[in-house]
Amino acid sequence: MAYSASALSFMLENLAKPVVFTGSQLPIGVPRTDGKENLISAVEIASAKDKDGHPRVPEVSIFFNSKLLRGNRCVKVSSEDFSAFTSPNCPPLAEAGISIRYNDGIIRRPTVWDEPLRISKNLDTRVSILKVHPGITPQVMKYFLCGPDIRAAIIETYGSGNAPSRQWFLDIVKEASEAGKILFNVTQCLSGTVNMDIYATGKALEKAGVVSGTVVSGWVVSAAAGFPQPVSRSRHKIRARVRFMRIPSFCNENRSN
Numbered sequence: 435m436a437y438s439a440s441a442l443s444f445m446l447e448n449l450a451k452p453v454v455f456t457g458s459q460l461p462i463g464v465p466r467t468d469g470k471e472n473l474i475s476a477v478e479i480a481s482a483k484d485k486d487g488h489p490r491v492p493e494v495s496i497f498f499n500s501k502l503l504r505g506n507r508c509v510k511v512s513s514e515d516f517s518a519f520t521s522p523n524c525p526p527l528a529e530a531g532i533s534i535r536y537n538d539g540i541i542r543r544p545t546v547w548d549e550p551l552r553i554s555k556n557l558d559t560r561v562s563i564l565k566v567h568p569g570i571t572p573q574v575m576k577y578f579l580c581g582p583d584i585r586a587a588i589i590e591t592y593g594s595g596n597a598p599s600r601q602w603f604l605d606i607v608k609e610a611s612e613a614g615k616i617l618f619n620v621t622q623c624l625s626g627t628v629n630m631d632i633y634a635t636g637k638a639l640e641k642a643g644v645v646s647g648t649v650v651s652g653w654v655v656s657a658a659a660g661f662p663q664p665v666s667r668s669r670h671k672i673r674a675r676v677r678f679m680r681i682p683s684f685c686n687e688n689r690s691n
Contacts, residue, residue: 435496436519439505443494447552450544452480453494455505459516468516472497475530482534491527491541502528509624522625560585565622566592572602579610579617586616588647595619595628595636595646604638611643620647 439455446453456476458469476497482490494505499516507521528536564578564587579587587610591597597619611617619639621628630636630646640646 436505436508436510439494439496439508441557443506445554445557446494447554448544448546448549449494449551450489450492450547450549452482452489452491453505454480454491454497454502455495456497459514459518468499472499475500475534479528479530479534482536488543488547490536492543493527493541495527497530500530501526502530511624520624523627558585561588562586563588563590565590566597570598570603572606575603575606579606579615580613584610584615586618588618588620589639589644590622591619591628591636591639592622594626594632595621595630595639596633597635597639599635599638604635604642607639607644608642617642617644618647619644 435455435457442453443449454476456472458467458472460467460469462469462473479491479495479497479502480489484490491502496503496505496508496519498519501517501519503519503521503526504524507524508519509522510518511520512518525537525540527541528534560583562578562581562584564575566589578584579589589597589607597603607617619628619630619636628636628646630640630644
């Protein structure tokens with residue numbers, strides 16, 4: 435669901451209506467199911483209007499366990515708890531209690547409400563995700579970063595963007611970048627940010643052409659890197675899109691470009 439919500443936030447350009455994902459941890463036919471409440475609240479939020487008659491939350495979002503979360507900031511954190519999803523680096527767009535409290539300060543709305551919706555369908559799926567780990571080998575690195583069918587790679591690093599400092603590691607990153615691969619650095623941590631200026635390795639990765647994902651998760655970057663565009667789409671445009679996603683208030687990134 436988190437992948438789908440992230441992808442749709444890019445695929446639905448000029449979105450001016452709510453797109454709310456929801457579901458349940460227990461099947462809807464089970465007595466204690468969370469599905470009924472999730473569905474009822476999701477429908478109410480999707481139909482809510484502001485004082486001008488516009489949709490209250492014209493974003494792609496996920497509603498689970500009384501919270502409406504920005505779709506392209508969500509991660510699934512539990513297969514058993516009712517709080518299955520969270521958005522660690524972005525507050526909820528709304529919270530449902532006796533009433534639904536909307537966080538209007540972070541809900542992003544279109545500048546032009548009647549701009550035609552554009553739907554892009556052709557995702558480029560040549561995106562790999564490499565989780566850095568102790569004992570990683572050059573062979574594994576080359577497979578995920580330099581493969582002929584790889585267009586972009588997401589490197590999940592330690593903490594705030596740290597990675598192995600061995601020269602072969604940096605050489606392979608540089609080789610991939612020079613071969614035209616689009617490389618991103620995201621943290622393996624659930625929350626927090628990547629800061630490539632803290633450690634020497636981070637600075638070396640940046641110098642080699644790796645773009646910092648800062649607060650953005652690997653799920654979102656994979657959707658951004660595969661965002662439907664002509665095959666000739668430049669590396670600079672994709673990098674610029676991810677850089678824009680660092681802004682705390684971003685939601686449907688496609689509205690900016």
